[in-house]
Amino acid sequence: MPIPCARCTKPLPDRAQGSDEFTLCPSCGAQNRVRVFPAAFRSAAAVRLEAALEGEAACFDHPGKRAVAACRQCGRFVCQLCLVEFGEETWCPACVAARAGTAAQANLETSRTLYDSIALTVPLMSLVMWPVTVITGPGAIVYSIVKWRAPLSLVRRNRWRFVIAILIGLAEVAGWLLLIVYVLFRARAGTG
Amino acid sequence: MADRISYRKLPGRRRGFLRGASVWLAPDHLLLVNSMRFREEYKRYQLRDIQGIAVARCVRFHLSTRALVIAILWLLPWMFFPLFPSATVPLVLALVGLILALAWLYISIKCSCTCRIYTAVSRDELPSVYRTWVADRFLRAVEPEIAAVQGALESESAEANSVEANQYAAPQQTAPPEASLPQFDPEPAPAAAAPVEATAFYFLLAALLLDAAMHGLLLYYSVVGTPRLSNLMALLVIAAAVWVLVQYHRGKVRPAQQKLAIAALVGMGLMYYIRITVIAGLAGVRAAIEKKSAVLDYTGGPVSAKIEMGVTLLLGLVGLVILLAGRDPSREPPSISS
Numbered sequence: 001m002p003i004p005c006a007r008c009t010k011p012l013p014d015r016a017q018g019s020d021e022f023t024l025c026p027s028c029g030a031q032n033r034v035r036v037f038p039a040a041f042r043s044a045a046a047v048r049l050e051a052a053l054e055g056e057a058a059c060f061d062h063p064g065k066r067a068v069a070a071c072r073q074c075g076r077f078v079c080q081l082c083l084v085e086f087g088e089e090t091w092c093p094a095c096v097a098a099r100a101g102t103a104a105q106a107n108l109e110t111s112r113t114l115y116d117s118i119a120l121t122v123p124l125m126s127l128v129m130w131p132v133t134v135i136t137g138p139g140a141i142v143y144s145i146v147k148w149r150a151p152l153s154l155v156r157r158n159r160w161r162f163v164i165a166i167l168i169g170l171a172e173v174a175g176w177l178l179l180i181v182y183v184l185f186r187a188r189a190g191t192g
Numbered sequence: 193m194a195d196r197i198s199y200r201k202l203p204g205r206r207r208g209f210l211r212g213a214s215v216w217l218a219p220d221h222l223l224l225v226n227s228m229r230f231r232e233e234y235k236r237y238q239l240r241d242i243q244g245i246a247v248a249r250c251v252r253f254h255l256s257t258r259a260l261v262i263a264i265l266w267l268l269p270w271m272f273f274p275l276f277p278s279a280t281v282p283l284v285l286a287l288v289g290l291i292l293a294l295a296w297l298y299i300s301i302k303c304s305c306t307c308r309i310y311t312a313v314s315r316d317e318l319p320s321v322y323r324t325w326v327a328d329r330f331l332r333a334v335e336p337e338i339a340a341v342q343g344a345l346e347s348e349s350a351e352a353n354s355v356e357a358n359q360y361a362a363p364q365q366t367a368p369p370e371a372s373l374p375q376f377d378p379e380p381a382p383a384a385a386a387p388v389e390a391t392a393f394y395f396l397l398a399a400l401l402l403d404a405a406m407h408g409l410l411l412y413y414s415v416v417g418t419p420r421l422s423n424l425m426a427l428l429v430i431a432a433a434v435w436v437l438v439q440y441h442r443g444k445v446r447p448a449q450q451k452l453a454i455a456a457l458v459g460m461g462l463m464y465y466i467r468i469t470v471i472a473g474l475a476g477v478r479a480a481i482e483k484k485s486a487v488l489d490y491t492g493g494p495v496s497a498k499i500e501m502g503v504t505l506l507l508g509l510v511g512l513v514i515l516l517a518g519r520d521p522s523r524e525p526p527s528i529s530s
């Protein structure tokens with residue numbers, strides 16, 4: 001498979017494949033450096049569908065195709081095209097899509113909400129309009145505690161943002177308490 | 193289960209104002225993380241499925257959050273402009289700023305690249321790899337991991353594999369239609385080649401250049417109602433930038449144009465807040481020294497006008513570069529000829 005140019009995605013000349021030198025793309029003129037791996041050459045042979053012969057097990061969804069495995073969850077036979085491999089297990093597409101039983105582990109997460117970033121940003125940004133901190137200060141503390149055990153990012157797993165958010169929230173609450181005490185003190189001093 | 197996988201960060205990280213990206217290595221796959229402040233999106237590439245990685249040199253004007261921090265650090269001393277002991281300090285500061293800006297321009301033009309990872313069914317860009325030295329480190333880190341899974345590729349075996357693949361592929365042509373494999377269609381031509389509704393971008397460009405010209409003229413000619421005119425131009429730029437963002441979400445504007453609109457919005461906001469902060473700070477210092485009450489003039493005077501003119505002119509020029517560089521690549525010369 002010719003690897004395309006990284007800039008314009010049009011095919012590069014064959015000599016670029018695996019060369020350590022920069023190669024000019026004939027379409028856009030960008031200088032490309034390409035690394036090709038064996039999968040580029042194996043793919044055509046590996047994903048090859050074979051027709052099921054008389055008496056052979058056939059795919060549940062493609063009756064004409066030879067089955068190569070059975071779904072670990074529902075037991076249906078699957079052909080090479082339908083086979084969903086994850087780790088050492090195999091499933092059929094229907095079980096993976098339905099997150100049925102053990103097939104759920106093959107249905108990987110594609111996104112996550114970063115509750116710790118929300119908890120940190122809200123009290124910080126509210127400082128721009130400080131009167132809002134009367135809500136966001138305590139809100140950040142409560143939110144951080146409620147979401148403490150929520151799954152974080154897949155790749156960074158420390159909870160320092162929650163800790164900082166709680167500290168900022170506490171500082172804002174303390175600031176409001178001080179302001180209230182000061183106002184009450186002034187009012188009492190004025191009347192006395 | 194995903195939480196039990198240990199990931200190692202690979203070289204490169206894109207630190208944008210709103211979006212970021214990084215690539216992480218797991219024992220059997222690469223994980224591309226696109227973060228949008230409060231949300232992360234993941235895409236996995238199994239090491240055994242990666243067919244190739246290509247790095248192409250190109251121009252990338254990316255302003256990272258690091259660059260913003262450096263710019264703020266550079267701007268901070270200007271708050272104490274009246275307290276500078278001599279004229280040397282502002283000159284040195286200006287020189288440092290110029291060198292930093294030239295370094296950023298040089299890196300953006302000469303040392304930038306785009307990196308794509310190819311599998312049988314995808315050809316995705318890795319946004320975190322956008323500088324050539326990062327691409328080198330990234331390739332050095334990734335190649336051994338992929339080779340450990342797929343084995344090393346030798347030129348002879350590659351040719352043999354290629355021939356073998358063709359041999360395997362040949363009978364499929366004679367097989368019945370339903371037996372044929374789903375073919376991976378090449379992606380359509382990049383967005384740059386598609387007709388683009390650029391009215392919003394032209395408007396933004398015109399507003400930026402007009403704003404710069406207006407600030408330049410106001411340095412030499414006094415006009416009645418200058419603050420109102422300045423505010424009107426700022427509103428015009430903001431409106432144009434918002435229009436570009438709306439058009440981007442409708443798929444009618446290119447990403448580089450959207451980024452310029454964001455930069456214009458951030459620039460206008462920063463200039464506004466920094467001007468007010470600096471003016472208030474200076475007035476406070478003067479009031480403390482002279483022990484008089486401070487009178488604030490939020491227009492900022494000629495220094496502010498020069499800075500605003502410089503920023504809007506720079507944004508306008510970047511916009512022109514984007515406009516010229518974004519034409520059909522098949523008809524344009526390469527961006528980098530080194």
